[in-house]
Amino acid sequence: MTVVTGATEPTRTRARTTAGAGAQDRRHRIVQSLWIGVWLFYLSAPVTDLIRGGHSTGARLLGGLGLAAFVAWYLVLVYRTARQLPVRRVLFSVAVLSAQATVLSLALGREWLVLFVYVSIASGAALPGEFSRWTVPGATALLSATAFAVPGGDAYLTGLLIPALMGGFAMVGIRAMIRTTVELREARATVAQLAANEERLRMARDLHDLLGHSLSLITLKSELAGRMLPARPEAAARQVADIERVSRQALVDVREAVSGYRRPTLPGELAGARTALAAAGVVGDLPSELTAELAEEQESALAWSLREAVTNVVRHSGAKRCTVTLETRQTLAGPVVELAVTDDGAGGAAAPGNGLTGLTERLEAAGGTLVAGPAGKSGFRLRASVPLGSGS
Structure with missing residues (x-):
C-alpha cells in the first residue's frame, strides 16, 4: 500500500501545482483588470x-467612434500581452494607437492629448524591454510635438509628460516581474519533478x-526443500x-526502506551472507567481527555492497568458495576501510546493471x-572502499 501511494505522489504534486497555477492566474487577471481600470480614469477628459x-454633432459622433475604437484597440493589446504576440503585430498596433491619438488630438483639442499616455502604457506592457525602452x-516625444501643434496644448503638456513616462516604464517593470514570476513557477515545478x-x-x-x-535466498531454499x-x-520442513x-524479514525490510528508515549494518549483513552462502552450498570465509569504527553512512554503503556482492555470487557465479575481507588501509588521501568479496566462479567482466550502478551511487555519496x-x-572480485570516519 505504501508503494502505491508513493507511485501516485508525483501525479498529486502535478495536480496541486496545476491548481495553484490556476489560482495564481486568476489573481493575476484580477490585478491586471484593476490596474487597467485605474488608468482608464484619464479618459474623463476627452x-x-x-x-x-461645444463640438458639432458630426464631430461628437466621429469623436465618440474614434475614442471607442482607440479604447477597444488599447484593451485588446494590453489584455493579450501574456500571449506573447509577435513583435511586428504589437509595433503595428502601437503605431495605430499613436495615429489615432494624433488625429483625435489635432481634430478635437488639447483634452485628447491624454490618449498618448495610453499609447505609452500599451507599448510598455506589450513590447519586450529592448523595444519598449x-x-x-517615442510616444512621449510625439505627445510633446502634438501638444505644441494643438492650441493651448503646452499648458496640458506638463501634467501629461510624467504620467506618460512613468506609466510606460512602470508597465515595463511589471511585465518583467510577471515574466520572472512565470519562470520561477516553472523552475519550481521542474525542481519538484526532479525531486x-x-x-x-x-x-x-x-x-x-x-x-x-x-x-535469491528464498529460491535456493525452495529448491533445496524440493x-x-x-x-x-x-x-x-x-x-x-x-x-x-x-519472507517475513523481507517484508519488514521493504516497509522500512519505503519509509526511508532502514540502514543496513555490516554485522547484520555478514550474518545474512553466511546464511545465504551456506544455503547455496558455497564455502564462505568471512570475518567474525567489524574492528573499524565507521560513520553511519559509510557503514551503510559497505553493507549494501556486501549484500549485492554475495547475492551475485549466489545467483550468477557458480562458485564453490567465497572470501570476504574487511580491512583498514592507509592511502595518500587518508585511511580507508576496504571491503573485498572474491569468488572462484566463472568470472568475466563486470556487466553494468541496476545493482552495480546503485552501489556506485551509494559509495560516491559516502565519499567511496x-x-x-x-x-x-577465474573468479570475480568486488572491492568497495570508504574513508575511515568516526562513528555517529
Missing part, C-alpha cells in the same frame, strides 16, 4: 470634452538491493521454516569508490 466641448520615450524522479530512483535502488538478496522431499521431510523467516572485475584466471 469624454467631458465630447459632452461639453525606445517606444515609451520526485530522484525519490523513485532511490526507491527502485533500495527495493532491488533488498528483494534481490531475499528472493530435493529433500519426500526422503527427508524433517530437513525440508526446516528449509520451509527458513523460507518463512526470510567501487571496483569490480575478474580475479585472476
Whole structure:
C-alpha cells in the first residue's frame, strides 16, 4: 500500500501545482483588470470634452467612434500581452494607437492629448524591454510635438509628460516581474519533478538491493526443500521454516526502506551472507567481527555492497568458495576501510546493471569508490572502499 501511494505522489504534486497555477492566474487577471481600470480614469477628459466641448454633432459622433475604437484597440493589446504576440503585430498596433491619438488630438483639442499616455502604457506592457525602452520615450516625444501643434496644448503638456513616462516604464517593470514570476513557477515545478524522479530512483535502488538478496535466498531454499522431499521431510520442513523467516524479514525490510528508515549494518549483513552462502552450498570465509569504527553512512554503503556482492555470487557465479575481507588501509588521501568479496566462479567482466550502478551511487555519496572485475584466471572480485570516519 505504501508503494502505491508513493507511485501516485508525483501525479498529486502535478495536480496541486496545476491548481495553484490556476489560482495564481486568476489573481493575476484580477490585478491586471484593476490596474487597467485605474488608468482608464484619464479618459474623463476627452469624454467631458465630447459632452461639453461645444463640438458639432458630426464631430461628437466621429469623436465618440474614434475614442471607442482607440479604447477597444488599447484593451485588446494590453489584455493579450501574456500571449506573447509577435513583435511586428504589437509595433503595428502601437503605431495605430499613436495615429489615432494624433488625429483625435489635432481634430478635437488639447483634452485628447491624454490618449498618448495610453499609447505609452500599451507599448510598455506589450513590447519586450529592448523595444519598449525606445517606444515609451517615442510616444512621449510625439505627445510633446502634438501638444505644441494643438492650441493651448503646452499648458496640458506638463501634467501629461510624467504620467506618460512613468506609466510606460512602470508597465515595463511589471511585465518583467510577471515574466520572472512565470519562470520561477516553472523552475519550481521542474525542481519538484526532479525531486520526485530522484525519490523513485532511490526507491527502485533500495527495493532491488533488498528483494534481490531475499528472493535469491528464498529460491535456493525452495529448491533445496524440493530435493529433500519426500526422503527427508524433517530437513525440508526446516528449509520451509527458513523460507518463512526470510519472507517475513523481507517484508519488514521493504516497509522500512519505503519509509526511508532502514540502514543496513555490516554485522547484520555478514550474518545474512553466511546464511545465504551456506544455503547455496558455497564455502564462505568471512570475518567474525567489524574492528573499524565507521560513520553511519559509510557503514551503510559497505553493507549494501556486501549484500549485492554475495547475492551475485549466489545467483550468477557458480562458485564453490567465497572470501570476504574487511580491512583498514592507509592511502595518500587518508585511511580507508576496504571491503573485498572474491569468488572462484566463472568470472568475466563486470556487466553494468541496476545493482552495480546503485552501489556506485551509494559509495560516491559516502565519499567511496567501487571496483569490480575478474580475479585472476577465474573468479570475480568486488572491492568497495570508504574513508575511515568516526562513528555517529
